[in-house]
Amino acid sequence: MLTVGVDLAxxxxxxxxxxxxxxxxxxRLDRVVVRADDDLVVEAVLGAGKAGLDCPLxxxxxxxxxxxxxxxxxxRVPEGLAGRVWRRDLALRVTDQVVHEQTGLTPLSVSADRIGHATMRCAGLLAELARRGRTVDRRGGGAVVEVYPAACLKRWELPYWGYKRAADLAALGRLVDRLLEAAPWLDLGGYEQVCRASDDATDAVVCALAARAAALGLVTVPTADQAGAAGTEGWIALPTTPLDRLVTAG
Structure with a gap:
């Protein structure tokens, strides 16, 4: 099985x-590409059994x-509520609030942060995938699933913050070390140094691991009450099992 991870900006x-x-x-990590354009992302997803995208859908x-x-x-502004209270549901999706409840992490707001620019790009990519015959289900049931590397790393008890600064490659290196210790079955091959030099590349690998979890059904899914919103807003699939299950399940 081939899974693809996309750290989408x-x-x-x-x-x-x-x-x-x-x-x-x-x-085995067969390939990593940084500075990936739209055509490469689409072709990668088309060739995968499952693709994990780090971007709101x-x-x-x-x-x-x-x-x-x-x-x-x-x-109409709700009466009797402070501004930040009624604006919370405008800034955060249902899945963002669920992730916060379950992990303590709050994803960036797609409606109130710069990540909205990435989501505009993502919308175009999803449309192209659908045009080319791939099922696109924002709840994660189709070709792609939305993933959140920091939350995945936290659930797998790995370093999940402090490595995404260009000036702190040491922290990124420690994350790669810990990942390889926790997953001795993971072979980064000739791309290990790329991962140690680029947090984007490392996040893409984490996304591909999360895609494997999703393909095996080892992730959170929306409840019946959440499914409607997840179908339009997107749904962040959180791993529900340790890393080792990715190679022992299925």
């Missing part, structure tokens, strides 16, 4: 793609409704 300059080949209790439903109401001049 607004532009190719900070986008990385990783390909993991899973065979007989082993996973949609905007909060209430934010979309709010913008539509504002355009029409019909915004």
């Amino acid at each position: 607004a532009e190719a300059a900070r986008t990385a793609v990783a390909w993991l080949d899973w065979q007989a209790g082993r996973a 949609g905007w909060p439903d209430r934010f979309v409704d709010f913008v539509s109401a504002h355009r029409a001049g019909h915004v």
Whole structure:
């Protein structure tokens, strides 16, 4: 089985793609590309059994409704609530709030942070995948699943912060060391140094690991009450098992 991880940014300059080949209790990193453009991302997803994207797959439903109401001049502010309270559902999707409840981490707001630029790019990529015949289910049931590397690393008891600064390659190196210790079955091959030099590349590898978890059904899924919002807003699939299950399950 081949899984792909995409650390998606607004532009190719900070986008990385990783390909993991899973065979007989082993996973080998076949390829990593940094500065990945749209064509490469689409082709990678098309060739994968499952792809994990580190990017929101949609905007909060209430934010979309709010913008539509504002355009029409019909915004109504809830009475008796502080501004930050009623704006929370505009800034955070259902899945973002679930991730915070389960991990203590809060994903960047797609409606109130610069990550919205990456989501605009992502929307175009999802449309192209659908045009080319791949099932796109923002709940994670199709070709792609939304993943969150920091939350994955935290659940796997690995370093999950402090490594995404260009000036601190030592922290990135420690993360790679810990990952290889926790997953001795993971072979980074000739791309280990790329991962040690680029946090984008390392995040892409984590996304590919999370895609494997999703393909095996070892991730969180929306409840019946959450499924409607997840279908439009996107759903972050959190691993529900240790790393070793990725090679022993299935």
